[in-house]
Amino acid sequence: MTFSKIIRGLKTVMKMEQSTKQEKALKTIKEGKAEICLKTEKVFYNPVQEFNRDLSIAVLSIFTDDYKAEKLTRAEKKISNRQNNTEGTNEVNEVPVTILEALSATGLRSIRYAKEVPNITKIVANDLSEQAVQTIRENIVSNNVQSIVETSHDDACMLMYKHKHPMKRFAAIDLDPYGCPSMFLDSAVQSVQDGGLLLVTATDMAVLAGNSPETCYCKYGAVSLKTKCCHEMALRILLQCIEQHANRYSRYIVPLLSISADFYIRVFVKIYSGAFHCKKTTSKLSMVYQCVGCDNITLQPLGGFKPNPTEKNPEQMKAYLPTVPPVSEFCVHCNQRHHLGGPIWSAPIHDEVFVSRVLSHVQDNPQLFGTGKRIEGVLSMVREELQEVPLYYTLDKLFGRVHLETMPMLVMRSAILNAGYKVSYSHASKLSIKTAAPAQVIWDIIRTWEKTHPVKAAKLEADPVSRYILRQEIKTAIDLSERGDANPTSRRDGRLRFQFNPAPHWGPGSRAAVNVGDEKISKAIRNQNKNSNKDRRAEKRGHSPQSDEDAKKKLT
CATH class of the missing domain: 3.40.50.150 (Vaccinia Virus protein VP39)
Known part of the structure; x- marks a missing residue:
């Protein structure tokens, strides 16, 4: 046995021992x-x-x-x-x-x-x-x-x-x-x-x-x-x-x-x-109108229920089809058109x-529960969410759309509460604003904020959508003073509401290598190197791939 073979054998044994140790460490x-x-x-x-x-x-x-x-x-x-x-x-x-x-x-x-x-x-x-x-x-x-x-x-x-x-x-x-x-x-x-x-x-x-x-x-x-x-x-x-x-x-x-x-x-x-x-399903589903300019969302229920006048029991309801569409051809807030999506559960x-x-x-x-703290934080937010309000705004999108300095979250929440409407976070987004307040009230809050935090004239002139939004009349009396109940309980208690990525290369992971069984290999694996394998078989038969291609050209 030559010295090189002995070295190769030792390296193989070391690799096997190392892989065995890694397997024991990783697989439990x-x-x-x-x-x-x-x-x-x-x-x-x-x-x-x-x-x-x-x-x-x-x-x-x-x-x-x-x-x-x-x-x-x-x-x-x-x-x-x-x-x-x-x-x-x-x-x-x-x-x-x-x-x-x-x-x-x-x-x-x-x-x-x-x-x-x-x-x-x-x-x-x-x-x-x-x-x-x-x-x-x-x-x-x-x-x-x-x-x-x-x-x-x-x-x-x-x-x-x-x-x-x-x-x-x-x-x-x-x-x-x-x-x-x-x-x-x-x-x-x-x-x-x-x-x-x-x-x-x-x-x-x-x-x-x-x-x-x-x-x-x-x-x-x-x-x-x-x-x-x-x-x-x-x-x-x-x-x-x-x-x-x-x-x-x-x-x-x-x-x-x-x-x-x-x-x-x-x-x-x-x-x-x-x-x-x-x-009753039609009353639980809605189509979604999304403005392409200001991203405002309007829902159109597929159906509804109302009291039946022919029944003596007031609990007897009658199904009806609502009139459509709930929006005009152009958005009333920014004068842009809409995309249509859905249906969604509303x-x-x-x-x-x-x-x-x-x-x-x-x-x-x-x-x-190893993730108990996070579960407590998420469920605390879920419990605070407004259940009757589908979807939400986000603070960065609202103010970014009109190129304004972003308002503090507690000020925005206080302004909505001062206007007489409920507000909550959504567990799905850190900057979410879930509220039943009409979009007109939300934009009036932003226009009021713009009075003391003006946007740059150059940006306003270059963007006709933001110019259209900000130049509309304020129709709601807005009070921007902060209030104590604007800070939700989950935030005051310091709950772990939103978590950073827990690991490098974090995500859904890779699909299992073999999904159907040991004897059935996936198509992606079967097709690996198929062209090079064809070339090798051709060379063994005494033909080169190039000569085969030339012969095909001559025949045609």
């Missing part, structure tokens, strides 16, 4: 009460989503109590109506709570649900990748949750379709795909129990935020708009998409919590059955009582 993951081990890079795991998992555990902990109580109440009513004997009461005391994690990957989420969420009967951890399912099985055994968690190797949609019968439905379904979740929604809304919970994540924010409105329509059935309030609009687009899928089967949604965080959105909605309630996106209970649970159990 502890989160919450779970500890998992990964033996391959082909199983997807994103540490940045810990906030997502912590929040889901907090929501499910409250939901399971409500779900069991609701089911027991319904069963007792049926028994009392039928005047059955007491034998049936023993049966309804047991309410099974089954959860499906349709896209499990490592199984970390399912294991955490089994260890940290009370009242769960069974969890199904499903994935399409054989390697992922094998990893889940090993992690289930190592965490000693075999009695609660079972694995499934199946297509997520097919698995849910198999459970669409009312007796087989899940109490909760968790959908956390890589990208768009819309392909799973049709099967998901059919496979959730009446009063069950659907947890949905979407990470394709570029599509939802207006960068590709035509793609958004293909995937979600709504046209997205490029606007500063795009993160809340993304939530509302996803909610209307779920509602549309549910309505096809005489079902409808009740949003409990809708969050925009980091690079994704996450919604928690209850699913109920009822054809009558589905008729009803409330949170349940304030439910959010308060989740917040209390997180505060009472700080040891369970």
Whole structure:
């Protein structure tokens, strides 16, 4: 054996030892009460989503109590109506709570649900990748949750379709795909129990935020708009998409919590059955008119309800179609035209009582949540949001549009309160202004500010839109004096409301290397170096690629 071969062999052994050490260091993951081990890079795991998992555990902990109580109440009513004997009461005391994690990957989420969420009967951890399912099985055994968690190797949609019968439905379904979740929604809304919970994540924010409105329509059935309030609009687009899928089967949604965080959105909605309630959907959806000049948003509901004069009961409502359009050809504030987007969900996106209970649970159990401080801050803001007001303004956009020095946030909020209107932040944006005040009042505040902080004449002359806005008459009496209640409680308490990027190269991560199974390699991998491989095969046959090309030219 030569000296060079010995050196190469030693280098190979050292590399193998180093890679083994790195694998042991990187592949053991502890989160919450779970500890998992990964033996391959082909199983997807994103540490940045810990906030997502912590929040889901907090929501499910409250939901399971409500779900069991609701089911027991319904069963007792049926028994009392039928005047059955007491034998049936023993049966309804047991309410099974089954959860499906349709896209499990490592199984970390399912294991955490089994260890940290009370009242769960069974969890199904499903994935399409054989390697992922094998990893889940090993992690289930190592965490000693075999009695609660079972694995499934199946297509997520097919698995849910198999459970669409009312007796087989899940109490909760968790959908956390890589990208768009819309392909799973049709099967998901059919496979959730009446009063069950659907947890949905979407990470394709570029599509939802207006960068590709035509793609958004293909995937979600709504046209997205490029606007500063795009993160809340993304939530509302996803909610209307779920509602549309549910309505096809005489079902409808009740949003409990809708969050925009980091690079994704996450919604928690209850699913109920009822054809009558589905008729109210048109009053919960709206088209969106966006001014291309001042970015003002105007909503046009698809339908509405009013008292029926032919009915004696005043609660009997009659559906009607509203008149359109709600805007003129040119914007009254800046004299520019409009873009049309939507439809979006324009009803409330949170349940304030439910959010308060989740917040209390997180505060009472700080040891369970690694991102507890952030959850407290976000939920505190969500609880303060004006539920009856869809979308929001942003301070930088308003003042940047007219080239003015930006007003302090507390002064702007005080001016809105002094004008007699409510105001709040949105959890989706640090500079957000959510208010029911008309756009005329907002621009009057800005015009009043401009009196003491004038814009440069050169900028005003170069921009006809800002000139048109600022030269209009102030129609509202504006008071810019600060007031104490303009500072919200979450801000005064120093809550962790907005977080900086938690890691370098932070984002949704890379898609799993193999998604379908070990024996099926992705198209991108199969096609790598295909041209160079053709050349090598041609050379082995005694032909050069160049001579083959010359021969083809002569024939033609």
